[in-house]
Amino acid sequence: MSKKRFAILFDLRRCNGCYACQTACKAEHGIPLGVFRIRVNTFEYGKYPDIKRAFIPTICAQAGKDSPMLKSCRDGSIVLDENGIVRKNRERPSYNPGEIEKIIRSDPYGGAFVHPYEKSIDFCDFCATTRNIGAGEPPACVTTCNTEAIYFGNISDPGSAISRYIRKWDGSIWKGERLHVVRMKAREVPDVNVYYIGLTPEMEAVIEGHKQFDPTFLEVWRWQEAGR
Amino acid sequence: MSRKFNRRDFLKSSAAMTGSLLFPLNAAALPGPGGDEKRDTGVEHIPSMCLNCTTSCGILVRVKNGRAVKIDGNPLDPNVRGTVCAKGQAALNQLYDPDRITCPLKRVGKRGEHKWKRISWDEALGEIAGRLIRLKEAGKEEEFVFHHGRSKLGSLKKRFCRAYGTPNDLNHTSICSNNLRRGLNSLWGKGIDFDSSDFANTKYILNFGSNFFECHQGGHYISKRAMEGIIENEAKLVTFDIRLSNTAAKSDEWHPLFPGSDGAIALAMGNTILSEGLHDEQFIETWTTTTVEELKAAYRDFTPEWAAKISDVPAADIRRLAKEFAAAAPRCIAFLNRGAHAHSNGFYTARAVYTLNALTGNIGMPGGFQYSIKGKHKEWGIRLNEPQPFPRKPKKKSKVAFPPEYPYSWVKKVGGNNFLYWKNAREKVSVYMGYCIDAAYTWPEGPTITKEVFLDEDIIPFHVAIDAFYSEQTALADIILPDGTFLEKYDHDQWDAYDYVPYVGLRQPVVKPLGEARDVRDILHELAHRIGHGMEKYFPWKDTEAYMKEVFANIPPDEKGVGGFERMKRDGVYVQEDFPANIHPAYRGKKGYEFFKWELPPEKIKDTFSETITLKNGKKVEVLKRKGKKGIAGVIRNGKAYHGFHRMKTGLFEIYQEDIVKAGENARNLDGSKLDGIYSALPTYYPIPGHQEVRVDDEKFILTTFKVNVHTQSRTANQKWLSEIWHYNPMWINREAGKRLRLREGDEVIVTTWRHPYRAFGDKAIPADGSRVGDLRVRVHLTDAIHPKVIAISNHCGHWEYGRTATAMAGKGDIPYRNFTFAKPDRDVDENIWWSEAKGGNGAGYAPNSIMQINPDPVSGQQGWFDNIATIRKV
The missing domain is CATH 3.40.228.10 (Dimethylsulfoxide Reductase, domain 2)
Structure with missing residues (x-):
C-alpha cells in the first residue's frame, strides 16, 4: 500500500450551512473568537426570485510535502507528521512574529492565523493533536456533521470512508447532473488534500477572494458580496 | 443508505473489540480521546440530553478533571445517531458563561433598577414560601402564577401547581407551535x-x-x-x-x-x-x-x-x-x-x-406522513413511572389560563395574551414565579406590554425568577433563584421517534452546579416542603436523584442485570429494541408503518363492546370500547377490528372534526355574550384582516421574523461561538422594493407597525383599530432573498440584558451582581467580542418583538407572529 495520505471531502450537495463543524472545531481546540480553523461560508448570487444561497466549508488545504507553509518554514515550527499531516510542532512552536508572518503569507489559501492568546501560528491539522487519526478516528467536524456532508480518511486506502465515497459519486449522474470530485485550487499546489463535490465557479471565487476566514463575512449583509 | 466511518462506528468497533457489543456506550468501553489527551486519565464520557433547543438530542459529554470540555452526539440515541448541531456544540458556553447568576439575589433598589444583594437560599425560599403560605391560608391559591417556557419539567410543574391548588400553570405553547x-x-x-x-x-x-x-x-x-x-x-x-x-x-x-x-x-x-x-x-x-x-x-x-x-x-x-x-x-x-x-x-x-x-393516502406508508410516536406513550411499551400520590386538578378556575374566548384551544395553551389580560385586570396576581421564560424579550409586545406589567407592582406585587442568566425578565424580579444549566441537572426526556424506534432518555448532571446554583427540581421540592399544608405529601422523595430513580424504575435490566435508573445513567437512553413485538407477538417483524391498519389480535378484542357513532355529516362508524375506559380499543372497518387512529373517538383520521363546531357554539366573550368566529368542521381558509389591502398598497409591508440555525429564540445569545456567527440582524427588504424607497444597504429606517384595521371575529380583548403598535429603528439589508411585500427581522438579537456576550458590551457595561458570582472570567468575553460597537463592529442587533402585535388565532389562540402591517420611514 502506498504511503498514508489523509484527506477530507465536503459534499456540498449535503451541506446546509449549519455551522456545526465550525463550532465543533472551536470546542475541540478552544479556538478563540475571530479566528477559525474551519469556516462555513454562506453566500448568495442571482436575482429575485431566482436567488441562490450556497454554503462551503473551508479549511487549511493540507498540502502534505508540497505545503507552501512547510516549505517556507525555516525554524522547524511546522512539521509533516507520520500520517502526512502538516501540523504545528508543539515541541518547538515559533513565537517570532516575523517568522510567523512569513509563513502565513506563503499560504495561498488563507487557512492559517496567529492564535490571539498563544501568539503562535495555528491551522487545521485534521485534529491530529486530539484524536487518534491514524487509527481511523475522524476529526471533530466530521463526526458532528448531521447531514453526512464531510468524509475523511486515508485516500491511499481504497477501503477508507473517503475513498469509498469518491468511488460512489465521482462521475455519476445525480438529479440530472454529472458530479465531479474536485480538489480545492489544485492548479496551484497539486497535493492539496481538501476535496469537494458540487464546487461551482461562484464558490471558487469565494476562496480566491480570501474571504473565507474573515469573520465579518459571517454577517448577512456580506453574503451577496461574498458571492460576487 | 450511505455509511461513512464516523465516530459512532469507531465507538462500536472499539466496543466490539472489548467484547461488549451490546453495551457500546458503557463508559468504560469508550476509547479515550486520541493524541495528546490520550495520556490524560481524568477523562470521562457522560451521556445526557441536550437542551440548547427543544429537540433534546442525546449527547455524550467529555468531562476532563471535573470540567466539561466537549459535547458530541450519543450514538445510542436512535434519532441523533451520534451528531449534534452548532447549538449542541456551543452549550459549553452557557455552562461557563462568565456572567451567570450563581447565588440567590434579592432586589434592593426599585424594580428593574438592577440593584441586588446576595441572600442565602434559606432566606430566599423562606420569603417565597411565607408569601405562598399566606396566600394559601387566605384561600387565594389561584393568585399564584407559575409561568414557564420550554421547561422540560414534565409532570413536575403540573404536580407543583396542582399540589398548591392553582390553575395558573401557564406555558408558552401558543407563542410557539x-x-x-x-x-x-x-x-x-x-x-x-x-x-x-x-x-x-x-x-x-x-x-x-x-x-x-x-x-x-x-x-x-x-x-x-x-x-x-x-x-x-x-x-x-x-x-x-x-x-x-x-x-x-x-x-x-x-x-x-x-x-x-x-x-x-x-x-x-x-x-x-x-x-x-x-x-x-x-x-x-x-x-x-x-x-x-x-x-x-x-x-x-x-x-x-x-x-x-x-x-x-x-x-x-x-x-x-x-x-x-x-x-x-x-x-x-x-x-x-x-x-x-x-x-x-x-x-x-x-x-x-x-x-x-x-x-393521497400516504399516511403511515413507507416514505410518507408518519405517526408521531414517543417512547413514553404507553402503547409502545416503555412506561415511565409517575411517583404517587399525584394531586388532582384544582377546583379553582382561571380566565387567564382558560379564556372563554378560546374553547377549542388546546388545554391552557393561550399564552400570548396573558400579560394584556393582567394589564386589563382580568384576574389578580399576587405571586408570579417564572421559570425558563423571558417574556419581556420573547412575547409579542414583550419589550413594551410585558415589561410594563412587570414594572407595575400593583399588577405583579411579587416576582420570583428561577434562572441561570440575567435575562430581560429576570432583571425585573424581586428574588432570583439561580437555576442550574441543563448540563447540571436532571430531566426525563425524549423526542418523537423517527424510524419507529421508540426510546426514552435521561438528562443528568455532567458536572456539579456552579457556585450555589441548584436544579430547579430541587428548588420546587424544597418549596413544596416549606409550604406544607398537605403539599409536601406529593413530594415524598428525598431528592431529585431519588425521584428519577422512581421515574425510571420500569426500565428493564440488560443481560448484565443493570436496569432502571442505573442503566439510564450509563447509557443516557433506553431503546425499545423489540418494537413492535413488545405490543404483541403477532407484530414481530413489522416496522411500524400503517399501524392503524393492523388487525387487533383476539386478546385485544376480548372484553370490548361495540358502539356505533353517527357524525353530523351522516357518516357512521363502529368502534370498540372497554367498560370504564375512556377512548376506544379499536375500530371496525369492513367487518374487521383494527387499531385505527386509536386516539380519536371515531378511530378515524378526522378530516371532518365536529368538535371544532361544538367548541364554536360555546365560545364566549368575557362578558358572557356569544363570540363570533369561523368554526368549520372541514379545512377552510379566511383572509387576515387588512392583508389584501397591503398587497396593493406600495407604502405597506408585512413584517415577519425568522430563526437561524445557530440560535434559539432567547436563550443562546450569551453563547460566544453562536453569537459570533449571528449577532447582527438588519431588516431584510427586497432589493427592488428598497430601491423604490431609495434605501441603500445599512441605511437606518424607522419601521412602524399598525394593528389590524378591523376585527373580523374573535377575542374582543385584542385591540384591532388600525392604531400604531410601535416604532423600531433598524438598519436595512437589501436582498433578493425575500418576497417584495415582506420585511423580516430575525429573532435572537437585540438583547438589552443576558450578559455581555448577548449585548456585545464587552469591555463596557457589566452585570450588576459581579461581586457575587462564582463564574470564572472568559478572556474571549473580556477582550475579543469583535462585533461589539466598541471594536468598530455592528453590535448586537435588534429585538423586533416590541412592534410585533399581540395577535391570537381566534380558534386556537396561537400567536400570529407574521401578520404585522408595517410602514417604513428613512431616518
Missing part, C-alpha cells in the same frame, strides 16, 4: 402533536414554511433523514416561504408567497387532486371521517386561480406541484411549521396541509 400541534391532534388524536414523517425514504417533500435545516422542533432529525432522501432517492424538496431560508435554499423549488396564504395553496392543491381524480378514494372512505363526495363539494371553490390571487404563486405552479405530489404517493410528505401556521388563520392552514397526506 400551538397551531401545528392543535391542527395535527384535531386530525390524529391527543398526544400526536408532531408528525415524524419518513423523510429518509420519501420521494417528495412539500414544505409549507418549515425551516427544518435551521430550526424546527426535531429539525436535527429531519435534516439528517431528509438529506438522505434527497441524496439517495433523489427526493424532490419544494418549499413555500416568504423568505429564502436555508431550507428554501436547499430546495429544488422555492416559491415565495404572500404571508398567511399557505392554507389557500394547500386547499387549491387539494382541489386539483380531487378534481383530477388523483385522490386515494379507498383511504378517504375507509379511514377518514369524511367522504370523497363531501370533500369535492367543500373544496370546489378553492381553485388554483383563487389561491394564486391571494398568494402570488401562479395557478399553473400550484396545479403542477399538486400533480407531482400525488404522482409520488404514497412516498410523499406534506408538512409545515411556523412560517405557515403562526398566523391568525394558521389553525386551518395546518389542517389543510396535513389533509393533503390523507387525500
